[in-house]
Amino acid sequence: MGAPMARRLVAAGHKVTTWRRGTGVSAAEAVDGAELVITMLSDPGAVREVLTAALPGLRAGATVVEMSTIGPEAVHELRALLPASVGLVDAPVLGSVGPATDGTLTVLAGGDLAGFREVLEVFGSVRELGPLGAGAAMKIAVMSALVPAQVLLAETFAYGAAHGVDRDALVGVLSGTPLGTLAERLRVPSAETRYSLAHAAKDLELGAWEGATMAAAARTRLQQARAAGLGERDLTAIADHTGESGASPVAGHAGESGSRPVARAVPLNVATIPATNGMYSHAVRAGDLLYVSGQAAFDEQGNIVGAGSMTAQAEHVFEVIARILADQGATFGDIAFIRTYLTDMDARAEYGAVRRRYITGTPPASTTVEVSKLFMPGLLLEVDLIVALPG
Incomplete structure (x- = not known):
């Protein structure tokens, strides 16, 4: 997305410096002296990493335009990260590489665009949606409808195939309904990656909330596909x-004999919490x-949150747990077992x-034990869980 967008800026007469991670030039050097800094990256962690590295080069009066899909919470975290002298606008887009090349993206903007609308x-039509974070929230809201709709159609195709329904005929019938355009898009899966399955899963992870049952089911389906190597x-x-996972033409009923599906282990890594080191999954x-x-x-960045404070560290841990639970459509009431490791049992009242x-x-069932130390100096507690997910 970033490359064709940069080309459009150059074609419009702007002086543009492009930069990506892994090059020999630092992010701070890349943004040095720039009036406008545009980020188009994969997820909240990548944006925080890049802008943190760019901080020394951001001049007073510059504006950062964050165009990635990272959600409103991450946008407000960026506002706290950036100096007050640096402006911030969130402006994620609707559209993929083709519209980025043609200049037909829809830009969903939050914040003050004065002076650079x-x-x-140059990228397409701009919709000003309100204060900072409004554009990011709108993007997640839209994807929370569009992505599950495509998963629903995939399941519709699977059901049709299991019952002898020709896919082209099914798409033809659906063409007369509001789902026609999406059905046509899924008729023959694209060989070109315009919007990756991994990014779609990430967008639904960012939009996870307790009541989003349909989005949660779609998210699980995408996470399984991502784990199967389709990201x-x-x-x-x-x-x-x-379609490969199949849809049996004979529906089973409670009490009938027959084999049960095998439960596969599906690793889950939630975009809204700190990334793992690659040696484990969040859940x-x-x-x-x-x-x-x-x-x-x-x-x-691997820094301790709430150093020396059991209360502050416990609050952070439970907020992270809340995001993991929400990602799977669960709540704290669904916890079956909780285990807590404390470095000082005398602080258990604060934790409790x-x-x-x-x-x-x-x-829930619970175990609390005291340990001499945890994996990172300064950590006072660690909590793991077993959760019974809602049916």
Whole structure:
């Protein structure tokens, strides 16, 4: 996306410096002296990493235009990261590489565009949606409808195939409905990656909330496809992947004999919390059970959050747990077992006070133990879970 967008800026007469991670030039050198800094990256962690590295080069009075899809919470975290003298606008886009090349993207903008709206119009039509974060929220809201709709159609194709329904005929019938355009897009999965399946899964992870049951089911389907190695394929690949998993033409009923589906372990890594080191996953789903790795109080840069404070570290841990649960459509009431490691059992009252704010009602099964130290100096607790996911 960034390359064709940069070409359009150059063609419009702007002086442009392009930069990507892994080059010999630092991010700070790349933004040095720039009036406008545009980011187009994969996820919240990448944006935070790049802008943190760019901070020394950002001049007072510059404006950062964040055009990635990272959600409103991450946008407000960026506002806290950037100096007050640097402006920030969130402006994610609707459209893929083709519209980026043609200048027909839809730019969803939040914040004050005074003085540079015409720059964004180089990319396509600009919709000013309100204060900072409004554009990011709108993008997630839109994708929370468009992505599950495509997963639903993939399952529709799978059902049709299992019952002898020709896919072209099915698309022909659907063409007369509001789903016609999407059905045509999925008829033959794209060989070119316009919107990757991994990015679609990430967008639904960013939009996870407790009541989003349909989006949660679509997210799980995409996470399974991503775990099967389809992350870099176009989202439309979900049609063939779903078809391969099959849809039995004979529906089973409670009490009937027959084999049960085998529960596969599906690793889950949530975009809204600090990334793992590659040696573990945030959680693993197996059937209706979710096994959550030990969560501790550190940020994207690996720094301790709430150093020396059991209360602050416990609050951070439970906020991270809340995001993992929401990603799978679960709540704290679905926790079956919780295990806590404390470096000082005398601080258990502080920990317990925080825990009771999150886990109310009948408590889950629980174990709390004291340990001499945890994996990172300065950590005071670590919490892991087993969750019974809603049916």
